[in-house]
Amino acid sequence: MPVETNWVRYGKKQEYIGYMAKMDRVNENLPAVIVIQEIWGVDAHIRDITERFAQAGYLAFAPDLYAENAERIEDLKEERVVEVRNFLDTLPHTVWNNPDEREQAILELEEGKQNRVTKTFEKMFGGIQSSVYIENLLAATSFLREECKASKGQGVVSIGFCMGGALSGLLACRDQQLKGAAIFYGTAPSEEELKNINCPLYGFYGELDKRITDHVPAFDDQMKSSHKSFDYQIYQDTHHAFFNDTRSSYNVSAARDAYQKVLQFFNNVLVKG
Template sequence: MGLETKCVRYGKNEEYIGYMAKMDRAKANLPAVIVIQEIWGVDAHIQDITERFAEAGYLAFAPDLYAENGNRIEDLKEERIVEVRDFLDSLPHTVWNNPEEREQAIRELELGKQNRVTKTFEKMFGGIQSSVYVENLLAATSFLREECEASKGQGIASIGFCMGGALSALLACRDPQLKGAAIFYGVAPSDEELKNINSPLYGFYGDLDKRISDNIPAFADKMDSHGKIFKYEMYKDTHHAFFNDTRASYNVSAARDAYQKVLQFFNQVLVKE
């Protein structure tokens, strides 16, 4: 297939690490796509998505937001996240956001697993560290724009999923040079933040994901009132995380349509600008 993948250190002191992919026969500098992880981290699914965009002709890069100095934080190591994910998958989905029922289910685990699941769950879901994560993402865009030999001087766009979708929008608020941001079922930025957006945004949502999707028409109106570009797709009978083909919520028709449209979007903002 000719795909070149590697882990890359970046940042002023190389304190960050990310997963990079490109076609090995692509010798010219490439426009770049930053792939921003779900709550589950830079797992096999996010690496797969990164490789898909590399195969589409971009330098694709997924910053590992759960790493410090090149290594995963102890409570956020891959095996710990998998343990939490498997635990949650064993419960009815309604229990996920019900603290009392969830805590009761945790108490039924053996003691060692109780402690591990509790610590990792709190790290993952105890409030997104958006300021810390955005600093990481800004370091990534700076690296790709100014230092990376495969993308130096080229445009950069972002795409994120769930937590990463929200961060993709925040990156558009904080990086004035970003060419575009795709948001997959992520919460919208605040009214104050959106005033700083310079690039077009394209959102993809499932209509059954009410916590997020119900707020999107109002966000679209606010973007329009500030003269910002925001287009979105709302997929009928579709849940949160519909693009993740490792989850029960995967919706092949919505995912197929969204992938085609996001490729067109990146082509527009990165290639035909």
């Protein structure tokens, strides 16, 4: 069945915008999946994931966290983000987080591109604006439960990747009505935050993504100590961003297994309750 997609405004003042997908000719109210972007924004990959969840029978919605007043801010427009990603792809991954080496590589670009890459990189990697992003995500879950005709009155779950994975966990701490949250290679909420979690969490990680994965056992212990539900899967010989089929880190077997598991997880928390 074809998938119907469109950009939808939401929020008290219609100040936010998100990419919505649902199966065409399905008129009944559907449970909703919020797809939370990577650092690259609501790009073709995130839109594709949103459509995959729509094909699985959900109302799928990807809030654009880089938009203000429903429009992308200049330094975070899609073409600017792509320019930074293409630049970073020319460098060894170790250089990404090495300010001196990265700055030297930027200085080798032509002047106009230097300025654009510097500004956009600083906007993207200057730290997650969690308070701003969470307000957006809370507005999205409220919209899907209370206003959206295609999902009104139904349960909502979240899934996020990298930056979005961290936000998916944080959303579970802030939205007491969320039915479940999937975290793909994202950092865990603080021990204090996770005490407020009211739904099951499921995490998916790559063994070789040490910066994130080495902290998962401690996160698991904290969740158990707080009597919270947390399952996780660590894929051997697998890197960060293994689910992103546009990146060199993509691992087809890990991605296939994770997709099956997350669909079953969502079915359990949304349909079976």
